[in-house]
Amino acid sequence: MRAHEFIDKVTAYITDPAQANEVRRELEQHIHEATAEVEARGIDRETAELVAVARMGDPAKVAMGLAEAHHQHLPWRHYLSPLPVLALMASVGVHGDEVLAWRLFWTVGLIVCLFPRWVTAERLVRTLALDVRMKLHWLGQPPQSDSMLPGLATGSTIAFLICLLSWTPASEPVILLLMAMAVGGTVLAWWRNWNGSFLLHGAYAAIAFPLTFLAMFFLVNENGFDLRMLFMVSTGFALAALTAGYFGSLLQRRRTQPRRT
Amino acid sequence: MKGSTVTLVLSVLSREPMHGYSMTKEMERLSQGVLTLKEGTLYPILHSLERDGLIVARWESTPGGRDRKVYHLTDEGRGELRRRAQEWEQFRTAVDAVVQGGVWAYAGA
Numbered sequence: 140m141r142a143h144e145f146i147d148k149v150t151a152y153i154t155d156p157a158q159a160n161e162v163r164r165e166l167e168q169h170i171h172e173a174t175a176e177v178e179a180r181g182i183d184r185e186t187a188e189l190v191a192v193a194r195m196g197d198p199a200k201v202a203m204g205l206a207e208a209h210h211q212h213l214p215w216r217h218y219l220s221p222l223p224v225l226a227l228m229a230s231v232g233v234h235g236d237e238v239l240a241w242r243l244f245w246t247v248g249l250i251v252c253l254f255p256r257w258v259t260a261e262r263l264v265r266t267l268a269l270d271v272r273m274k275l276h277w278l279g280q281p282p283q284s285d286s287m288l289p290g291l292a293t294g295s296t297i298a299f300l301i302c303l304l305s306w307t308p309a310s311e312p313v314i315l316l317l318m319a320m321a322v323g324g325t326v327l328a329w330w331r332n333w334n335g336s337f338l339l340h341g342a343y344a345a346i347a348f349p350l351t352f353l354a355m356f357f358l359v360n361e362n363g364f365d366l367r368m369l370f371m372v373s374t375g376f377a378l379a380a381l382t383a384g385y386f387g388s389l390l391q392r393r394r395t396q397p398r399r400t
Numbered sequence: 401m402k403g404s405t406v407t408l409v410l411s412v413l414s415r416e417p418m419h420g421y422s423m424t425k426e427m428e429r430l431s432q433g434v435l436t437l438k439e440g441t442l443y444p445i446l447h448s449l450e451r452d453g454l455i456v457a458r459w460e461s462t463p464g465g466r467d468r469k470v471y472h473l474t475d476e477g478r479g480e481l482r483r484r485a486q487e488w489e490q491f492r493t494a495v496d497a498v499v500q501g502g503v504w505a506y507a508g509a
Contacts (some may be wrong), residue, residue, distance in 0.1 A: 162443075164459075165420065165469045169439060172421040196440030204444020208451055 140192050142170045148198035149205065162205060170195070407488060408435065409445055410473065410481040413455060416479060419468040446471060454480050 146166045150159040173191035178184055195201060412418065412426050420442055427437045449455045454477035460470045473481070 154503055161469075162447075164467070165443070168419070168466065168468055169421050171441075173439070192438055196438050199457070201443060208444055208447035324438040334464070 140189070140198075141168070142188055143193055144169070145192045145195060145198050149202045151202070168197075291353075405437070405441065405445060407481070407484040408437070408447070408449065409449065410454065410477055410484065413471055413473045414481055416477065417472040419470050425469075436472050449477070453477075460476070 146163055149166065150163050170191050172190070173194060174184065174188045177187035177190045182190070405449070408427060409423065412423050415426070418426060420439070424442060425436045446455065446457075450457055450471070453474060453485055455471045455473055457469050457471050457484060458466050461467055
């Protein structure tokens, strides 16, 4: 792989163009020096560059590490990434007199979400794809698989509170399951030491919507299918998870701040 | 080396400010070729340390006219290194005690 291909692959996952440019400059500089060193051993420049790039390792792994480091600098906007999907689903699914208000609400959400230049559709898709890939990667590694627990715990706790305060009876099995997840997740998170990452909170938030949507589908169906309520509640769940992810990341960051000696 | 990479990176930087490439070389030199720091591992660590305020990075020009991103250890980074070095010392002492006890028992058998 040539240097520019490697660098393109790595920087494609960094959503902030300024940071992506910074990483690009740094990697270019590194590969330039590594190439010069190999070239000094009498190897032609092109081969030397290939060797230097190969020493950098898998671009996806470098991208994952850098993206995790850099997403810490993207506060609430990162958690808005599932909003376009929610907006689309809500505007398709909601009927009746309030449809205009709903569409207006989600349009504003979309504008807020997509207005910053760096959140282009392409980068959004790449980031979400990376979220999934990272999650799968980490799930396969037992020592780090507890990283998602803080998000799971906080998300489930808030989801449970929403259910408790809304019209859904607390005795429903799904609510009990959510409560168990919240309590269990919290205990496990603290037992295994809070080791969450901002991106994993985001990944959890991204999967919260379809899961809660399914859960609510079965709940609501008992008393007759109400599409609007379904969207409202599942959207509430997703937003709760997003909020929880954000505050979870703040807590996690505070906890991992260097201790002064 | 896994798990102690951050300590190693902070230790290398405590000697003098360096850019990424020279850090990999310095690590090899100091460990006499035993430890190699993969570049793909190094940069995510450097960026995380920078995010946490343990190091700061500045672009500096070289005599050859190229810019290099040079990393400097902060006061917080020095404190973190001291803490990690103490932990490492405790760990090393404990492992030594167990391993040497095993070696003596084997020699006496």
